[in-house]
Amino acid sequence: MVDHLRRIQIQEITLKGVDIVELNEVGGGQLVLSEKYGNTGLSVVTPKSEEEIEQILRTANEEGKKISVMGRGTKRGYGGVKQEYDLVLSLANYKGIIEHIVGDMTVTVRPGTTIAGLQEYLKKYGQMVSIDPSWPEEATIGGVIAANESGPKRLKYGAARDLVIGLRVVYADGSVIRTGGKVVKNVAGYDMNKLFIGSMGTLGVISEITMKLRPLPKFESLVLLSIDEDRLEELKAFTVKLQDSMIEPVSLELVNPSLSKKLLDREEYTLLIAFEDVEKAVRYQEEWVAANKPDAAILSNLSSDESREFWKGFSVIQPNALKENEPADHVLATVKISSKNMQVFDILEEVRRLKQGNKAELDAHGGLGHGLSFIILKGPEESVTSTIASLRVFVRTKQGFTTIKHLPFELRKKIDTWHDNPSYFFLFEGIKRKADPKNTLNYKRFIGGI
Amino acid sequence: MFFTKKKKIPRDPAIEHLAGIVGEKSILYKKEDLLSYDCDGFTIHKAVPKAVVFPKDTAEVAAVVKYCSAHKMPFLARGAGTGLSGGAIPLNGEVIISLVKMKNLLSVDFENRQAVVQPGFVNLKLTNSIADKGYYYAPDPSSQYVCTIGGNVAENAGGAHCLKYGVTTNHILGLEVVLPDGEIIEISENGLPDAPGYDLLGLLTGSEGTLGIVTKITVRILKNPEGKQTVLAYFDDVEDGSQAVSDIISAGIVPAALEMMDKTAIEGVEAGTYPVGHPDDIEALLLIEVDGIIAGIAEQIEEIMNVCRRWNVREVKVAESEEERGRWWANRKTGFGAMGAISPDYLVQDGVIPRSKLPEVLGNIRKISEESELRIANIFHAGDGNLHPLILFDSRKPGETEKALKAGSDCLKACADAGGSITGEHGVGIEKIEEMRFIFTEGELEAQTNVRDVFNPDGLLNSGKLFPTPSRCMDVKKVM
Numbered sequence: 001m002v003d004h005l006r007r008i009q010i011q012e013i014t015l016k017g018v019d020i021v022e023l024n025e026v027g028g029g030q031l032v033l034s035e036k037y038g039n040t041g042l043s044v045v046t047p048k049s050e051e052e053i054e055q056i057l058r059t060a061n062e063e064g065k066k067i068s069v070m071g072r073g074t075k076r077g078y079g080g081v082k083q084e085y086d087l088v089l090s091l092a093n094y095k096g097i098i099e100h101i102v103g104d105m106t107v108t109v110r111p112g113t114t115i116a117g118l119q120e121y122l123k124k125y126g127q128m129v130s131i132d133p134s135w136p137e138e139a140t141i142g143g144v145i146a147a148n149e150s151g152p153k154r155l156k157y158g159a160a161r162d163l164v165i166g167l168r169v170v171y172a173d174g175s176v177i178r179t180g181g182k183v184v185k186n187v188a189g190y191d192m193n194k195l196f197i198g199s200m201g202t203l204g205v206i207s208e209i210t211m212k213l214r215p216l217p218k219f220e221s222l223v224l225l226s227i228d229e230d231r232l233e234e235l236k237a238f239t240v241k242l243q244d245s246m247i248e249p250v251s252l253e254l255v256n257p258s259l260s261k262k263l264l265d266r267e268e269y270t271l272l273i274a275f276e277d278v279e280k281a282v283r284y285q286e287e288w289v290a291a292n293k294p295d296a297a298i299l300s301n302l303s304s305d306e307s308r309e310f311w312k313g314f315s316v317i318q319p320n321a322l323k324e325n326e327p328a329d330h331v332l333a334t335v336k337i338s339s340k341n342m343q344v345f346d347i348l349e350e351v352r353r354l355k356q357g358n359k360a361e362l363d364a365h366g367g368l369g370h371g372l373s374f375i376i377l378k379g380p381e382e383s384v385t386s387t388i389a390s391l392r393v394f395v396r397t398k399q400g401f402t403t404i405k406h407l408p409f410e411l412r413k414k415i416d417t418w419h420d421n422p423s424y425f426f427l428f429e430g431i432k433r434k435a436d437p438k439n440t441l442n443y444k445r446f447i448g449g450i
Numbered sequence: 451m452f453f454t455k456k457k458k459i460p461r462d463p464a465i466e467h468l469a470g471i472v473g474e475k476s477i478l479y480k481k482e483d484l485l486s487y488d489c490d491g492f493t494i495h496k497a498v499p500k501a502v503v504f505p506k507d508t509a510e511v512a513a514v515v516k517y518c519s520a521h522k523m524p525f526l527a528r529g530a531g532t533g534l535s536g537g538a539i540p541l542n543g544e545v546i547i548s549l550v551k552m553k554n555l556l557s558v559d560f561e562n563r564q565a566v567v568q569p570g571f572v573n574l575k576l577t578n579s580i581a582d583k584g585y586y587y588a589p590d591p592s593s594q595y596v597c598t599i600g601g602n603v604a605e606n607a608g609g610a611h612c613l614k615y616g617v618t619t620n621h622i623l624g625l626e627v628v629l630p631d632g633e634i635i636e637i638s639e640n641g642l643p644d645a646p647g648y649d650l651l652g653l654l655t656g657s658e659g660t661l662g663i664v665t666k667i668t669v670r671i672l673k674n675p676e677g678k679q680t681v682l683a684y685f686d687d688v689e690d691g692s693q694a695v696s697d698i699i700s701a702g703i704v705p706a707a708l709e710m711m712d713k714t715a716i717e718g719v720e721a722g723t724y725p726v727g728h729p730d731d732i733e734a735l736l737l738i739e740v741d742g743i744i745a746g747i748a749e750q751i752e753e754i755m756n757v758c759r760r761w762n763v764r765e766v767k768v769a770e771s772e773e774e775r776g777r778w779w780a781n782r783k784t785g786f787g788a789m790g791a792i793s794p795d796y797l798v799q800d801g802v803i804p805r806s807k808l809p810e811v812l813g814n815i816r817k818i819s820e821e822s823e824l825r826i827a828n829i830f831h832a833g834d835g836n837l838h839p840l841i842l843f844d845s846r847k848p849g850e851t852e853k854a855l856k857a858g859s860d861c862l863k864a865c866a867d868a869g870g871s872i873t874g875e876h877g878v879g880i881e882k883i884e885e886m887r888f889i890f891t892e893g894e895l896e897a898q899t900n901v902r903d904v905f906n907p908d909g910l911l912n913s914g915k916l917f918p919t920p921s922r923c924m925d926v927k928k929v930m
Contacts (some may be wrong), residue, residue, distance in 0.1 A: 101804060101806060102700070103696050103699070103700060103805060103806040104804040104805050104806050104835075105699065105805075106804070126702060148644060148649075158616070158620065159643070159644070161619075161649060161652055162616060162620050171897075175893055176893075177891075177893055177894045177897045178890075178891075178894060179894075179897075181802075181869075181870070181871045181889065182804060182869050182870075183802040183803065183804055183834075183835055183869075183870050183871050183874070184802075184834045184835065185608060185612065185617065185802050185831070185834045185835070185836050185871075185874040185875065186802055186871040186873070186874060187605065187606045187608075187617075187656050187871075187873050187874060187875055187876075187877055187878075188871045188872050188873050188878060188882075188886065188889055188890075189878065189886060189890060189895075189898050189916060189917070190653060190656070190657055190898045190901060190902075190916075191606065191619065191652055191653060191655065191656050191657075192653075192897065192898060192901070193652075194619075194649040194651075194652025194653050195648055195649065195652075195653055195901070197649060197652075198644070198648070198649055199648055199649075203648075214704065215702030215703070215704065216702070218702060240561060243561065243563070243673075244560065244583075244584075244673070245673070246584070246673055246674065246675065246676035246743070247743075248675075248742060248743060277742065277743060277746050278746040278749055278750065280745040280746050280749065281742060281743035281745045281746025281747075282746075283745070284743055284744075284745035284746075285743060336644075338642040338643050338644050338645070339642060340559075340562040340564075340640060340641070340642065341561070341562045341563065342561050342562055369563075370643055371562075371642060371643050372643055372644065399639070399640050399642075400640075400642060401642060401644070401645060401646055403644075403646060418646055419646040421647075422635075422637075422645075422646070422647060423635055423636075424629075424635040424637070424650070425647070427648075427650065427904060427905065428647050428648050430904035430905075431648055431901060431904055433904075434900040434901065434903070434904060435897075435900075446647075447646050447647045448647075
């Protein structure tokens with residue numbers, strides 16, 4: 001690994017008062033910038049204050065340098081057709097809680113704070129940020145928000161756009177704006193928070209994030225319903241019935257047999273039905289599932305502790321650009337598909353069809369109730385790319401969106417990782433031009449080469 | 451003489467053309483017909499439109515917009531006109547595009563929990579249309595029996611139940627929009643999550659009709675909660691009431707609604723159309739609703755009642771029937787209008803504060819009331835810190851309207867100073883333009899107008915709203 005990194009050297013960029021660090025220890029863990037995922041840079045800076053971010057951006061912008069923005073780097077395989085930028089700006093060292101008002105249930109944090117670190121801190125107060133993205137130990141809140149990451153509990157929790165109430169953003173020219181505020185309800189001016197959430201760092205560097213919090217659930221559990229591959233229809237009928245009932249699951253995630261095998265050692269379709277409520281309400285809902293489940297489905301209940309353990313395992317199934325465990329001749333990819341809720345069944349069935357005779361492994365899960373599916377592919381390059389192409393064709397027939405969330409750089413040059421440009425793409429270009437006219441930030445990282 | 455044809459009075463060519471697009475029956479242009487469109491729910495500022503057109507579909511909206519845009523004629527969209535901040539007031543003699551004829555429920559997809567409506571569809575009608583299947587649409591502004599979903603999108607409307615379920619923006623899945631040059635775009639046509647690219651759904655929602663005209667809306671619908679229970683609590687001390695609010699939240703309960711009224715507000719609602727019989731000597735009341743799985747509600751209600759008792763509640767009770775619950779809510783939801791029973795005029799404000807600052811800000815509002823010598827009633831969504839000070843005044847008394855406006859602005863200043871915002875759900879419109887400076891710097895305002903200019907480069911769509919400019923600043927002062 002170290003060999004890859006050697007050639008990343010400090011370039012002559014005049015940044016007054018800012019230390020350009022060599023790839024060093026960041027926040028206790030190693031900062032890895034392998035070339036495999038692109039989005040690297042000739043040098044790396046890890047600012048420790050907003051002033052430093054301002055100064056770095058202003059200088060780079062004036063000098064026409066291009067900056068790749070990242071947290072700790074878990075998502076470096078997500079978008080981008082530039083191998084190398086002039087500078088990588090890592091926010092991994094700009095971390096910590098700025099303000100937590102327990103009674104208001106709001107928290108303001110720096111972008112480099114990891115999800116796990118934040119949740120660990122809030123737990124002491126019986127509170128949490130209601131978001132459950134992948135790799136919580138490594139993913140930073142800034143990265144999660146910039147990439148609009150969510151997890152299986154999105155059904156109840158909502159997405160980043162539902163919990164961020166305010167941001168501080170440093171524009172490419174070094175100017176700083178605040179968007180939103182510190183109150184949970186606010187319609188003063190445009191809802192500018194929304195512009196930056198999911199913008200892949202192309203509009204500005206998020207330097208502070210204020211979010212609303214939720215109380216930790218008083219009780220939680222997870223009900224697993226597994227059913228034979230050929231009887232998926234029965235699970236579908238059950239899901240329709242559940243969705244039409246007054247049961248309130250936090251998650252209703254369908255897992256394909258190969259992923260179910262890895263997670264639970266059951267090679268069947270498994271429906272993950274999570275509940276969070278007071279204990280009596282959770283128990284009542286567990287009973288409802290037991291009484292209404294398809295006869296052929298095997299049911300098991302995981303307790304609070306067991307379900308937390310399960311979700312921990314679930315959070316590390318998607319590839320992460322910081323880990324490189326696959327054999328050299330294998331490629332790892334994650335495809336994200338947006339569909340209508342119930343179409344998740346169609347997508348998982350299509351995955352089953354595509355698995356036939358495929359040299360690549362296809363693990364898949366999708367959220368009934370929010371309509372996001374994720375397909376994790378692992379195998380020879382040729383099989384992975386052709387499967388992605390097939391998936392894309394299928395999703396088009398369903399009028400869905402396909403995004404490739406993780407793919408090695410060499411393949412991103414060949415496959416567009418973003419969905420087709422919408423008819424209103426010119427609005428995106430206009431927004432980008434106003435915010436970052438010199439394309440200083442994450443140039444070509446996002447849809448349509450923005 | 452056999453002339454049956456009336457002699458045609460020559461009209462403004464623009465009117466002629468617009469009438470050609472929408473039809474003679476769908477345009478108003480005579481002075482006397484235009485007067486009822488000179489303001490919306492914010493009645494202090496008035497201006498007469500050039501014309502009002504009532505398109506029946508998206509194509510007609512686009513044709514009207516194209517015509518206006520080509521002829522540099524200002525225009526704006528209007529729903530039911532219930533907006534409280536003046537967002538639909540034709541400051542520049544706009545052509546008003548009224549969307550009330552586009553009032554259909556286009557489709558409901560229960561399996562995927564979404565519905566598609568036209569912008570003129572009335573908020574409450576959606577819930578009523580799907581109630582038989584046990585579904586509802588969550589955002590519930592107090593005006594929900596008349597206000598349109600198109601207007602709700604423009605204002606990012608809230609309501610009493612958004613504490614648990616979120617405001618309009620959390621329920622919008624897709625939009626069809628006519629851009630200010632007449633181009634029609636579809637954002638997330640099928641209501642899918644995470645449409646690739648910048649989040650234009652989020653940006654357009656709450657943009658107060660300054661970025662585009664929404665012509666079709668895909669919304670999320672929810673299944674009714676299995677059960678709900680409502681608690682009414684009377685306090686002799688406002689401070690005790692606010693402390694109870696804090697403790698309910700910190701007990702880890704997420705109520706569906708948590709509303710508060712102070713003594714003056716109670717006097718108003720009791721004199722209004724839906725009196726409940728609240729005692730006339732209490733200082734504050736809380737209306738708290740918990741919903742969800744029935745098995746879990748009782749213990750949460752018990753905990754809420756205990757919190758209230760801990761804070762010296764005089765009386766606390768649970769609604770014993772749906773009828774009683776309905777009466778409590780009617781009393782609360784008609785609260786603004788009820789002020790008419792105790793004052794000739796009132797001005798409603800819409801500040802937001804961090805919940806923990808409630809006692810402090812209430813104290814400051816009391817001071818503003820004393821200094822202005824105007825009574826101020828407070829109705830608020832206490833759970834999310836959204837205050838609605840109602841400033842009672844008499845416009846017949848010289849100078850009192852100005853005093854009321856000043857008191858309203860001072861209340862917003864008090865909210866801003868406490869780390870809050872100047873509007874939680876009513877929008878900025880023209881009413882709070884100057885107050886935008888309480889919370890945003892010049893650079894932050896510019897970041898927003900930069901975005902506006904991408905959509906609305908010629909400033910023909912609803913201009914003069916939301917953002918202060920040096921010239922606008924003068925206009926407002928003149929009126930006041």
